[in-house]
Amino acid sequence: MKKLNFLLIGCGRISKNHVAAAAENAGLMELVAVCDLIEERAQEKAASLQEKTGKRPAVYTDYKKALEELEIDCCSIATESGYHAEIALDCLRRGKHVLVEKPMALSTHDAQLMIQEANSRGLKLGVCHQNRFNAPVQELHRAMEDNRFGKLVNGTARILWNRSMPYYEQAPWRGTWEQDGGTLMNQCIHNIDLLQWNLGGEPETIMAMTGNYLRDIAAEDFGAILIRFKNGAIGMVEGTACVYPKNLEETLSIFGETGAAVIGGLAVNRVETWNFSQPAEQDERVAALAGTDPTDVYGHGHNSLYADYIRAIQTGTQPLVSGTEGIKALKIILAAYKSQKTGQAVRFDDLEFSTLDMNDSDVRYHSEEAAQ
Numbered sequence: 001m002k003k004l005n006f007l008l009i010g011c012g013r014i015s016k017n018h019v020a021a022a023a024e025n026a027g028l029m030e031l032v033a034v035c036d037l038i039e040e041r042a043q044e045k046a047a048s049l050q051e052k053t054g055k056r057p058a059v060y061t062d063y064k065k066a067l068e069e070l071e072i073d074c075c076s077i078a079t080e081s082g083y084h085a086e087i088a089l090d091c092l093r094r095g096k097h098v099l100v101e102k103p104m105a106l107s108t109h110d111a112q113l114m115i116q117e118a119n120s121r122g123l124k125l126g127v128c129h130q131n132r133f134n135a136p137v138q139e140l141h142r143a144m145e146d147n148r149f150g151k152l153v154n155g156t157a158r159i160l161w162n163r164s165m166p167y168y169e170q171a172p173w174r175g176t177w178e179q180d181g182g183t184l185m186n187q188c189i190h191n192i193d194l195l196q197w198n199l200g201g202e203p204e205t206i207m208a209m210t211g212n213y214l215r216d217i218a219a220e221d222f223g224a225i226l227i228r229f230k231n232g233a234i235g236m237v238e239g240t241a242c243v244y245p246k247n248l249e250e251t252l253s254i255f256g257e258t259g260a261a262v263i264g265g266l267a268v269n270r271v272e273t274w275n276f277s278q279p280a281e282q283d284e285r286v287a288a289l290a291g292t293d294p295t296d297v298y299g300h301g302h303n304s305l306y307a308d309y310i311r312a313i314q315t316g317t318q319p320l321v322s323g324t325e326g327i328k329a330l331k332i333i334l335a336a337y338k339s340q341k342t343g344q345a346v347r348f349d350d351l352e353f354s355t356l357d358m359n360d361s362d363v364r365y366h367s368e369e370a371a372q
């Protein structure tokens with residue numbers, strides 16, 4: 001099959017995973033161009049890809065120019081979150097498939113528009129929730145699909161990480177309502193996606209309390225969410241950017257009538273509990289997965305995510321994390337924001353909300369000393 005030509009838009013912190021995925025999937029795709037408003041960053045990624053594959057992609061500072069000059073099949077978008085929707089819609093309207101970093105957008109309206117635009121044009125929209133491809137997570141999901149948990153009761157997504165002020169200062173868009181959101185939207189969205197994916201998918205009601213305790217940003221640095229799913233199961237989220245002094249764990253737990261699974265470690269990659277009433281042939285394989293942790297918290301899932309996304313384009317199927325899947329975690333977080341703002345439980349189905357709706361809500365719980 002013909003290799004697909006990709007353009008990477010945004011060459012900041014996460015772009016190295018996109019470049020690595022392009023090199024890893026060189027038999028399926030070619031990253032023909034990289035683009036950043038800051039040329040030096042794009043040059044750096046071009047050099048990095050050349051080192052890995054021997055081929056140097058073209059460098060652009062204007063993605064529209066790249067789309068006019070080159071034959072591009074797919075655009076990977078890794079800019080600040082607040083630009084995802086605008087750039088994705090522009091690329092889709094130019095007939096390009098789009099793979100967008102998380103969160104796919106910052107409002108329900110924009111995310112729905114992106115899904116509609118892709119569907120109406122027969123284009124594939126993918127969202128980078130790469131942790132779905134972690135080997136233990138894939139095994140857990142299979143166990144859920146095979147009904148090994150029996151009746152699902154509860155599950156937890158714990159994200160106990162540390163993001164210090166230099167992390168926010170390095171890229172001032174982080175922690176703003178216009179471009180990002182807080183730790184729930186930026187760091188916790190992956191595990192929230194895994195929680196909903198493995199605990200029944202369709203949320204009914206969401207209640208949350210969030211707050212900003214330690215970091216000098218507009219949005220929350222801690223959030224607690226309760227999710228009642230339509231199947232009755234209850235999901236809980238404990239997400240923080242404030243753990244002293246460094247990242248502690250990202251853990252997903254799923255509990256049912258006949259099964260209990262806990263996948264933890266630094267980034268949901270280490271099997272900690274794997275108990276089922278009925279043994280299955282894959283349990284030995286799962287036991288062998290215990291103890292592996294990625295070298296950084298982003299893991300290595302982008303490689304598999306790209307391969308899956310390309311396969312979807314080639315075969316006319318949907319990628320594992322399509323726009324329709326990507327919007328679910330986004331909506332849970334926006335519902336949590338609305339719940340914090342209103343003090344009420346929020347119905348998932350009717351939700352229309354944007355991070356911008358939080359602009360007038362003060363979530364600060366700083367001590368007077370810390371605020372000075």
Ligand SMILES: NC(=O)c1ccc[n+]([C@@H]2O[C@H](COP(=O)([O-])OP(=O)(O)OC[C@H]3O[C@@H](n4cnc5c(N)ncnc54)[C@H](O)[C@@H]3O)[C@@H](O)[C@H]2O)c1
Binds near residue numbers: 013036037101128298
């Ligand atoms: N999947 C993951 O695990 C993961 C991890 C980290 C970040 N992210 C997401 O990736 C995105 C980028 O995060 P980051 O930390 O790399 O940000 P960053 O600030 O390091 O990089 C963003 C880059 O995009 C560039 N940019 C902005 N507008 C552009 C445009 N119109 N054309 C070309 N380039 C443009 C900026 O100049 C900047 O270099 C965010 O949405 C973030 O949430 C995902």
